[in-house]
Each structure stands twice: as C-alpha cells, then as structure tokens.
Amino acid sequence: MPHSLAIFDLDGTLVDSFPWFLRTINDVADRFGFRGVRDEDVEGLRHASTREILSRLEVPVWKLPAIARHARRLKGEAAAEISLFAGAEAMLRTLTEGGVQLALVTSDSEANAREKLGDAAALFAHFDCAASVFGKPAKFRRVVRRAGVDRSRVISIGDEVRDIEAARAVGIACGAVCWGYAAPAALRARGPDLVFERIDDIAPALLTRAADVRGPTPA
Template sequence: MPYALAIFDLDGTLVDSFPWFLRTINDVADRFGFRRVADEDVEGLRHASTREILSGLEVPLWKLPAIARHARRLKGEAAAEISLFAGVETMLRTLAENDVQLALVTSDSEANARAKLGATAALFSHFDCAASLFGKPAKFRRVIARANVAPARAIAIGDEVRDIEAARAVGIACGAVCWGYAAPAALRAHAPDIVFERMDDIARTLCRAEIVGRMSEA
C-alpha cells in the first residue's frame, strides 16, 4: 500500500544540527547540573537509546522541560548556523509532487523549525512541534487524524531510536536515516521498516510505493 503521509523529524533528519549540539551540550550541562560530554563519549552516546543517554549523563528528569525550553531558545539564536542537509529540498518537493502529505513533528518550536526549513516549510501540510522527549506518539496520532489517512498509509522518518519507538506505539511504519544523531548500527538493531542510507533513497522508496499502488488500482 502506498504511503499517503510522511511524518518527519527535524534535527538530524532534515537539518544538520549535530555539530551545533556538540558545541552547545556542555554549556547546557553546566547550567542544569548534569554530566559534561567528553569527546570520547560521543560515539558511545550515538549507540545508546534516549533513556540510556539520560541515565549516563545523570540528567535529572524533573529538569527536562526546562532543559527543552532552554535548548529551543539557543536553537532559535543559532538558526543561521544550522542548515538543511544536501538534497532535502529536492526530496521533499518530489514527495509533495507525488501526492504524499508532509508533516513535521519535532521537539523544537514551530518558529525555529520554519526558520531552519526556509522556503521548504511551505511544502508541509502539518506541523506539531515542541514535543516532549517522549511525547511524539500523541503528536503522531494528532497529525494522522488531521491528515485523514489510515495508519497503514503513514510513515514516520527520523534519526533516533525514540522515533522508531514512537512510530511503533501508534502502529505506523518507521523509517530510519543513517546521517543523523544515532549510529546506523543502533537504529538497525531496532529493526525499522526501512533504513535510508542516502537522502535520495527517501523519495525513491516512497514514490515507488506510490507508483506501485496506482498501478494496482488501475
């Protein structure tokens, strides 16, 4: 069955914010009292789940809302430093032209997301932003309802294990990208429905599904 809705994550999926994260994380750690990240810690964190990262860095869970608000403010100030990955605009435009609705679900604010996406923001039909760290399932459900599509025709595409978990929680397909925050091996260990190794794999795979679906209906 072809996909009618693609729900995208933002950071690490559409925009290359990992370098900004590495420059910023220790300032945030000092401000909120959790463990700093050493250079030698980075690769291990890329292989860990979100819960494992929070535990390893000794992040007080009760501080997560304040940390998220602070991070959104910092991202807004650094918007000019955070760019789209190469090929994002072409990929999104191709999906939209093939009748795939586009949605964005992110922990960042909608204002920050639109600033990072630039002109490509106009390609999105649905935004549900400022998600809590584990709040994506509820936002996925809202987006699916607004798009008026069956869960079987929706796919969530992200770069972290929690994106896979959120998609499974609401019964939709999950696609994992290999160029974001989590290491590809960590994502593959959770058996996502599709692994995208290159940006142009997304449009090629989803649009092929759309074409096959149309042929079967003819």
C-alpha cells in the same frame, strides 16, 4: 499500502544540527547540573537509546521541560548556523509532487523549524512542534487525525531510536536515516521498516511503493 503521509523529524533528519549540539551540550549541562559529554563519549551515546543517554548523563527527568525550553531558545539564536542537509528540499518537493502529504513533528518550536526549513516550510501540510522527549507518540496521533489518513498509509522518518519507538507505539511504519544523531547500527538493531543511507533514497522508496500498489499506467 502506499504511503500518503510522511511525518518527518527535523534535527539530524532534515537539518544538520549535530555539530551545533556538540558545541552546546556542555554549556547546557553546566547550567542544569548533569554530566557533560567528552569527545570519547560521543560514539557510545550514538549507540544508546534516549533513556540510556539520560541515565549515562545523569539528567534529572524533572528538569527535562526546562532543558527543552532552554535548548529551543538556543537553537533560535543559532538558526543561521543550522542548515538543511543538501538535497533535503528537493526530496521534500518530489514527495509533495508525487502526492505525499508532509508533516513535521519535532522537539523544536514551530518558529525555529520554519526558519531552518526556509522555503521548504511551505511544502508541509502539518506542523506539531515542541514535543517532549517522550512525547512524539501523542504528536503522531494528532497529525494522523488531522491528515485524515489511515495509519497503514503513514510513515515517520527520523534519526533516533525514540523516533522508531514512537512509530511502533502508534502503529505506523518508520524509516530511519543514517546521517543523523544515532549510529546506523543502533537504528538497524530496532528493526525499522526502511533504512535510508542517503537523503536521495527517500523519495524513490516512498514513491515506488505507491506506484507498485497503483500498478502500471494503461497505455
């Protein structure tokens, strides 16, 4: 079936927030009492699942809501430092012009997300923000209901292992991008339906699949 709804993650997928994360994480660790991230830790963490990352950094699970609220506040203050990846807005516009609804599911707040997206925010039909660390499945279900689309025609696109896990939990297709937080090898090991090496690969892949199902246009 063609994809008629694409649910995007924000950080690491549409916006380049990883440098900001690396600059900020140790201050957050000091504030909330978990292990900091050394330079030599970064690559190993990029190959780990979310649960493994939390375990390695000894993050108290009961503190996760407070950590998320604090991170959202810091992101809001640093919005000017976090920009869209080159080509993201053009890709999103091409999808909407091709008849694909866009949704955004993110752990960030909707206000922060709209500021980071800028003019591209107007391309999204659905926002479901402030997702908890493991709360994306519920968000995905809600967006799919709002969109009125069969799950067989939905794909989520993200940059972390938990994005793939959330899609599998809901029964929708998933695409993984290679330019975000998680290492490409870690994403491929989870068997996503599509892997995108470049941001320019997304629209052709989704729209070509739709065209294949529709068949050729009559002469």
